[in-house]
Structure formats: structure tokens, C-alpha cells
Amino acid sequence: MTLATSAASDAASGVQPQLVIDRVTKQFGEGPGSVLAIDDMSFNVMPGEFVSVIGPSGCGKSTLFNIIGGLLDEYAGDVLIERERIAGPHKAVGMVFQEESTFPWRNVIDNVAFPLELLGVNKSERLDLAHHFIDLVGLKGFEKLMPSALSGGMRQRVSIARTLVSKPQILLMDEPFAALDEQTRLLLGDKITQIQQDLNQTTLLITHNLTEAVQLSDRIVVMTYRPGKVKRIVDIKLPRPRTSDVVSSDAFGHYVAEIWSDLREEATRGMVDSESAQRGGSRG
Amino acid sequence: MASSSLAQHRAIPIILGASTIIGAFVVLEVLLRMGVVNKYVVPLPSQVVMALERIIVEENIFGRMRETAYEMVVSCVMVIVLGVPIGSLLYRWRSLRSAVLDWIAAMAAAPLVLAFPLFLVMFGRSPTTVIVMSVITGLAPIIIKTTEGLLGVRPVLINVGRSLKLTDAQMFRMILLPAALPTIFSGIRLSWTFVLISVVGIEFLINLGGLGQLINDLSERYDLPGTYGAIGFVILVSVAFFMILERVETWLRPAK
Numbered sequence: 309m310t311l312a313t314s315a316a317s318d319a320a321s322g323v324q325p326q327l328v329i330d331r332v333t334k335q336f337g338e339g340p341g342s343v344l345a346i347d348d349m350s351f352n353v354m355p356g357e358f359v360s361v362i363g364p365s366g367c368g369k370s371t372l373f374n375i376i377g378g379l380l381d382e383y384a385g386d387v388l389i390e391r392e393r394i395a396g397p398h399k400a401v402g403m404v405f406q407e408e409s410t411f412p413w414r415n416v417i418d419n420v421a422f423p424l425e426l427l428g429v430n431k432s433e434r435l436d437l438a439h440h441f442i443d444l445v446g447l448k449g450f451e452k453l454m455p456s457a458l459s460g461g462m463r464q465r466v467s468i469a470r471t472l473v474s475k476p477q478i479l480l481m482d483e484p485f486a487a488l489d490e491q492t493r494l495l496l497g498d499k500i501t502q503i504q505q506d507l508n509q510t511t512l513l514i515t516h517n518l519t520e521a522v523q524l525s526d527r528i529v530v531m532t533y534r535p536g537k538v539k540r541i542v543d544i545k546l547p548r549p550r551t552s553d554v555v556s557s558d559a560f561g562h563y564v565a566e567i568w569s570d571l572r573e574e575a576t577r578g579m580v581d582s583e584s585a586q587r588g589g590s591r592g
Numbered sequence: 593m594a595s596s597s598l599a600q601h602r603a604i605p606i607i608l609g610a611s612t613i614i615g616a617f618v619v620l621e622v623l624l625r626m627g628v629v630n631k632y633v634v635p636l637p638s639q640v641v642m643a644l645e646r647i648i649v650e651e652n653i654f655g656r657m658r659e660t661a662y663e664m665v666v667s668c669v670m671v672i673v674l675g676v677p678i679g680s681l682l683y684r685w686r687s688l689r690s691a692v693l694d695w696i697a698a699m700a701a702a703p704l705v706l707a708f709p710l711f712l713v714m715f716g717r718s719p720t721t722v723i724v725m726s727v728i729t730g731l732a733p734i735i736i737k738t739t740e741g742l743l744g745v746r747p748v749l750i751n752v753g754r755s756l757k758l759t760d761a762q763m764f765r766m767i768l769l770p771a772a773l774p775t776i777f778s779g780i781r782l783s784w785t786f787v788l789i790s791v792v793g794i795e796f797l798i799n800l801g802g803l804g805q806l807i808n809d810l811s812e813r814y815d816l817p818g819t820y821g822a823i824g825f826v827i828l829v830s831v832a833f834f835m836i837l838e839r840v841e842t843w844l845r846p847a848k
């Protein structure tokens with residue numbers, strides 16, 4: 309293995325980053341009506357690292373997520389996985405979407421087993437794995453129900469289980485806990501960190517929740533309000549294994565306060581922007 | 593105990609429904625006998641019931657039902673076999689869609705029945721004419737609803753499929769079609785209604801084949817009770833069709 313010492317790689321250990329985001333820019337549309345959603349973002353994610361991307365609503369988080377997931381193939385700059393530029397969905401990547409994404413025509417267990425069906429895993433193994441992950445997201449006993457019989461938060465957990473079941477090397481999650489109450493969010497956070505540590509999964513979590521980001525991450529990328537840029541990258545040096553108990557520690561509080569001061573600036577800009585857009589009125 | 597009360601629960605709506613119909617007949621009978629409703633427009637329900645035996649014995653009603661049902665089955669299957677693929681093509685090819693969708697919608701609104709002489713020339717006075725005309729009459733709603741259903745599939749579901757690297761065929765079979773199915777079924781229901789009306793209507797119009805012709809015959813003979821009795825059989829066949837459709841729908845869709 310060559311020790312390529314690109315500025316990006318972790319030079320000390322010689323480990324290559326698993327995910328490289330290099331000068332990524334994305335503009336929607338052309339001309340005066342266009343929106344510059346992401347402007348020149350760069351950061352790397354090392355194998356097994358848990359990185360959160362945090363930023364105010366509308367700053368381009370989901371756009372970045374879609375680019376990395378290969379769903380938006382027209383973008384400037386490079387997203388590299390295994391040195392390959394992403395121009396379509398990559399097999400190593402599993403995605404949990406921000407919107408509700410369960411299949412309403414499949415019951416819980418068939419939803420969760422769907423990716424395994426595609427991989428041709430035999431039925432008994434498929435069901436075992438699906439049961440395991442349903443149990444893990446706290447939905448044991450709901451296997452046979454249709455999504456329409458579940459609450460929004462429960463449905464979101466079904467989609468999380470559906471993505472985890474195929475054990476992707478790189479896990480992308482776009483506000484997966486948004487529909488959950490605080491307690492479930494913390495407990496599910498614990499479970500996800502545990503799997504992530506067990507499988508040494510590289511994880512990119514998109515969120516606008518500070519506590520969640522600090523609780524789970526090795527590093528946090530703070531984004532600016534439109535156009536989305538990297539405002540700051542914060543290393544979270546809280547010890548691992550980490551559980552949700554960490555939220556009551558002093559160090560945790562410091563991190564939250566520190567990131568909040570950055571984020572407040574951006575969030576305020578976002579608010580002012582949308583208020584003036586409303587007053588400007590005639591657009592929408 | 594529990595099971596007998598459950599059985600009761602099921603029986604109550606049926607008894608209620610049957611007694612409503614019988615009650616309506618009784619009321620109608622009374623109104624007719626009192627002369628409130630004209631006997632030369634609506635026959636006495638009791639006469640209609642008596643006429644049933646006559647049309648069953650003399651008019652070969654079961655043979656006619658079979659003939660009408662055959663035309664209906666063929667047409668109903670054809671509208672699905674043609675409509676769903678055409679609707680899917682229109683979903684897939686945007687330019688084709690913008691070119692023809694308005695025409696198809698116009699077709700749904702046009703009184704195609706009036707074009708029957710044209711089809712008579714092409715296919716003669718045969719069941720083929722009835723089937724072809726009924727298929728054309730019933731095709732539009734199912735095409736439109738299929739396209740609409742596919743276009744309405746939530747983008748995030750398609751993205752789930754894309755991120756799992758589904759092939760086009762898998763995407764269609766495993767995501768697009770099941771997601772669009774409820775809408776497609778509402779199209780099928782509409783189409784089938786058109787088809788059933790059209791089959792009987794065209795049989796009546798060209799005086800050919802099953803129940804439609806019988807109704808035509810009986811009404812020309814001023815056999816009012818017989819006409820209404822025959823209409824009763826048309827209703828029977830239609831109900832059977834929609835019961836089948838409902839079965840298929842619940843079978844394909846475990847829950848709503």
C-alpha cells in the first residue's frame with residue numbers, strides 16, 4: 309500500500325480517507341432564478357469515523373447528502389469513494405432519507421428485508437437479519453404491521469433498520485431522528501453508535517440538532533447558511549465508548565455552547581433572509 | 593358466545609340490505625297499484641318476479657348471460673392488458689405523453705358509441721364489434737390513471753430504489769407499480785364500468801348477442817316486466833364483476 313500523503317489524508321497514520329469531498333459546488337438551475345445550494349465544500353471522512361454535518365434549515369445539507377449518495381450526478385468538484393468519482397449510487401453507500409420512505413405496500417419485516425431480497429439472501433437468513441434490526445430499533449412485535457398502522461417516528465425507524473440491514477460500509481443519514489421524541493432519539497443514538505463501532509462503519513450524519521451531533525460524532529462539520537460552505541470543523545474529543553449519559557457531562561456542554569455560537573450566527577442569517585423574502589412578498 | 597355474536601354482526605348488514613330492497617319493492621308495488629306511478633312506465637315488481645321464470649325458460653337467459661359475460665370478460669381483460677402498458681409508456685416517454693394524453697382524455701369524454709356504424713362495417717355484426725368498441729370505450733380511464741399513478745409516486749421512494757441500485761425493470765416491478773397500484777385500480781374500476789355499460793349498450797344497439805339484445809327484443813314486444821327482469825340479470829352480472837375486482841384488489845393489496 310502506498311502512503312499517498314495528499315493534504316487530505318491522515319498523514320500520521322497513513323490511512324486513506326474513505327470519503328473525500330473536494331471543492332464540491334452545486335447550483336440548481338441557470339441564470340437569475342438559480343440557487344447556489346453548496347459552495348466549494350471540502351472535507352474528508354476517515355474509515356470508521358462518525359462525522360456530523362450540521363447547519364440551519366435550507367443550507368444545503370440534503371443536497372450534499374444526495375450528491376454523496378449519487379442521486380444528484382451533476383455537480384462541480386469531486387466526491388470520491390475508493391478514489392472513484394461519484395456519478396451514481398455507490399454500492400458501499402447506504403442512505404437513510406429525511407422524508408418518510410417506507411414502502412406502504414410492504415409490512416414492517418418485508419420493508420426491512422427488502423435490500424436483502426435484492427442481494428438474493430435466502431429467506432430464513434433474510435428474516436433473521438431483519439428481525440435483529442427491527443429489534444434493534446425498538447420495533448419488536450410490530451413486524452407484521454403495515455407502515456400505515458405506525459406512527460411517523462416508528463416509520464422512520466423502519467427505514468433506518470432497512471438501511472442498516474445491508475450493513476453498508478458508508479452510512480449516510482439525513483436527519484434520521486427528526487421525527488422522534490428526545491428519549492427515543494437518545495436511545496436510538498446509542499444503538500446506532502454501537503453498531504457503527506461494531507461494524508467500524510463510516511458514518512455521515514446530517515442534522516440540525518446540536519445535542520445529537522455532539523453525542524454521536526468524532527467530528528462535526530458546521531455549515532454556513534446559503535450558500536452552504538464549511539464554516540468550521542470541530543473535533544469532539546469525548547471518550548468512547550460513548551452513551552447518551554455523555555450529554556450531562558461538562559465537556560459536552562462546552563462543545564454544545566461552542567458550536568451553538570457558530571450556528572446561531574448562521575441561523576440568524578437564515579431567519580433574517582426568510583423574513584425579508586416574506587416581506588418582499590410577491591415571489592412566492 | 594363470541595363467535596355467535598360475530599356471526600350476528602355479519603348477518604345484520606345483509607338482512608338490513610335485503611329488507612331495504614324488499615321494502616322498496618313493496619312501496620313501489622303499493623304506489624303503482626294506487627296509480628301514483630304510471631303502470632305503463634314501471635311494471636309491478638310482482639309481475640317482474642313472475643316474468644323471471646318466463647325469461648329463464650323461454651329466452652335462454654343463461655346462454656345469453658354467458659354470451660354477454662364472455663364479451664365483458666374479454667373486454668375487461670383487454671383494457672387492463674392494453675391500458676396499463678400504454679399508461680406506463682406514457683409515463684416513461686415525456687414527449688409521447690405531452691403529444692397524446694390530451695387526446696386520450698378527449699377520447700374518454702367522446703360518445704364513441706355513436707361511431708358504431710364504422711365498426712359494423714369493419715367487423716360485421718359479431719361479438720368482435722362489441723368487444724372492440726367496448727375496449728376502446730373503456731381504455732382511456734385506465735391509461736390516464738396508470739400514467740397519473742406512476743407520475744405521482746413519491747420521489748423519495750424512487751430514490752430509495754436508486755440508492756439500492758435497482759435495474760429499470762426492478763424499479764418498475766418493485767417500486768413504481770406497487771406504489772401506483774391504488775390509483776391504477778381506481779382506473780380499472782372506472783374502465784370496467786364503461787366496458788360493462790358499453791357491452792350491453794352495443795348489444796342493444798346492434799341487436800346482437802346476449803342480454804342487451806334480449807332487452808331490445810322484450811322492449812320491442814312491449815314486455816315491460818320481462819324487460820325489467822332482463823335488466824335485473826345485467827345487474828347480477830355487473831355485481832359479479834365488481835366482486836371479482838374487489839377480491840383481486842385485496843389480494844394484491846394486503847392493507848390500504
Ligand SMILES: Nc1ncnc2c1ncn2[C@@H]1O[C@H](COP(=O)(O)OP(=O)(O)OP(=O)(O)O)[C@@H](O)[C@H]1O
Pocket residue numbers: 336337343344345363364365366367368369370371372406516534
Ligand atoms: N431540486 C431542487 N431544485 C431547486 N432548488 C433546490 C432543489 N433542492 C434543493 N434546492 C434548494 O437548495 C437549498 C438547499 O436545500 P437542502 O434541501 O439541501 O437544504 P437542507 O439543509 O437539507 O434543509 P433542511 O434542514 O430544511 O432539510 C434550498 O434553498 C433549496 O430551495
Ligand SMILES: [Mg+2]
Pocket residue numbers: 369370371406482
Ligand atoms: Mg434537508
